[in-house]
Amino acid sequence: MNREQIYEWIVGVLHDTFEIDPADVKPESNLYTDLDIDSIDAVDLMLRAKELTGKRMQPDVFKTVRTVQDVVDALYDVMAENH
């Protein structure tokens, strides 16, 4: 998956899991302040990410994540390690 596809995937997950309007999501959107994600939601998001990558996200990696683009980059790195 390239970064663009990962981004599309995240927009879809945010919509299905949290009913966040895709029109509200931008790469620079802050998950916590712009998209109203809380720490409990972040765990759900990590579970969904695990389904995608087949790998458990390290909690400390997710702690450094702030924006949608950060998530894309983190997932891209995890998936790149697989190859």
Added chain:
Amino acid sequence: MPSAINRAWRVVATAICFASFGLGGLLLRIAVFPCVSLLVRDRAQRRQVSRRIVRFAFRSFIAQMRVMGIYTYELRNIERLQRGGLLIIANHPTLIDVVFLMAFVRNADCVVKAALWRNPFMRGPIRAADYVSNGTGPDMVDACIEAIRKGGNLILFPEGTRSVPGRAFAFQRGASNIAVRGALALTPVYIECKPVMLTKGEKWYRVPDRAPHFVISVGEDIPVAPYLQSGLPLALGARRLTQDLEQHYTQELARHG
């Protein structure tokens, strides 16, 4: 009593009550709780005893403030709290709401700031009473569910902090997530205090013109089943429940007021 004198008296009385609260807390820490941990070795039993002591202490404090004329209060449908394994939520207008609830709820459990668990003065009683720590991040949801399944009555303030008078309710989603993920009904408590006292950002000595009257009423349980439909992600169920709770509290408090 002329209102100026009454008001001055309530400032003095509040100072005395705060001092006795601190003193009582110190006494519990240095005298009572060391004895409890020495005498009661079984953990579950120690939890029960500790919670009973805390409840007694808070009841005494509530009574002291009433006797000294700081406020009056009435309780409605309080018998609804005399059960076990409840998820109790309440709005949070004043500093002493938690004292009221811990005083009237049997086997009361609450979430305590992680910093207090490391505080050498506080951690003895907090550990003995086996309260939930907020230091575990999202794992706190599971810890809360487990505490309720063990029969404790968990008290939560979904606003997270004291209400801002005149502003619409904004609930955090923790309580809803506990309800949805634990399939637990919520027991709502509505706290009214008129005129308001000990609100957020207000100095303790700025007492209102007349002694406030508290009304603490317990509503009927709010079932969680409507938010647990199959195919609905839990996070969405929790969001809908949170919105409905905000609306519910707005309506109920408007009806009472």
